[in-house]
Amino acid sequence: METLRLEGVRKSYGIGTPVETEVLHGIDLTLQRGEFAALVGPSGSGKTTLLNLIGLLDRPGAGRLFIEGRETSGLDETALTRLRGRAIGFVFQYHYLLPAFTAIENVMMPILAARGRPDDAMRSTAEHLLDKVGLAPWRNSRATEISGGQQQRVAIARALAMNPLLVLADEPSGNLDTRTADGVFDLLREVNESSGTTFLIVTHDPRLARRCDRIIELVDGRIVSDRPNADVVRRG
């Protein structure tokens, strides 16, 4: 089953100004359910721009974007927000945890935003996720009281809180040391395999890209290569 499809997606910045520039020039891309794909390419090639469009944080200037076969261009802001909350989890390079809140409160935040008030089910989902990322003992620590790698794992738990269809990760291990980065990556892979969640992961690290099933390469706003990763031996 198809999670995501882009047809001829274009994006320009500075529309109507003298510096108007098109940065994505007609992207065609399909991700099937359960795919674990890397998005690579030089700085400025349009990776974050593409992730923002796929994550429904921004709209394409042209082309069509489908989530689970449903075209999104006709949706108003309310419908987009609802679809984003239900279907998409984000992991950014800088995790943007709310510093005044504890680990578990940060993980509960998206569920709280969707449902309005806290309940026991919400808390137990968050506890389960923190356990899964190895942070059960830190559940009541404030975001400022745990390490960078631990914060990133909280951010991953938060991205998974709504059991999203698709997780978009922009350099999820960009500011972590090699060993912590490997751990974060293992965790994403584990969720992918256990829940069938689709992943699209931006990385500058060829070593991590090689651990994905598919490598999509963007150069100057165009996909220049998109191939199954020969290095990966598919398990199961």
Ligand SMILES: Nc1ncnc2c1ncn2[C@@H]1O[C@H](COP(=O)(O)OP(=O)(O)OP(=O)(O)O)[C@@H](O)[C@H]1O
């Ligand atoms: N809000 C914006 N307004 C104007 N131009 C922008 C904006 N965001 C990005 N750009 C431009 O669009 C192009 C693509 O940027 P983008 O951030 O998508 O690249 P990237 O591949 O994510 O790069 P990096 O690897 O450095 O994160 C760049 O030329 C950038 O300067």
Ligand SMILES: [Mg+2]
């Ligand atoms: Mg970027």
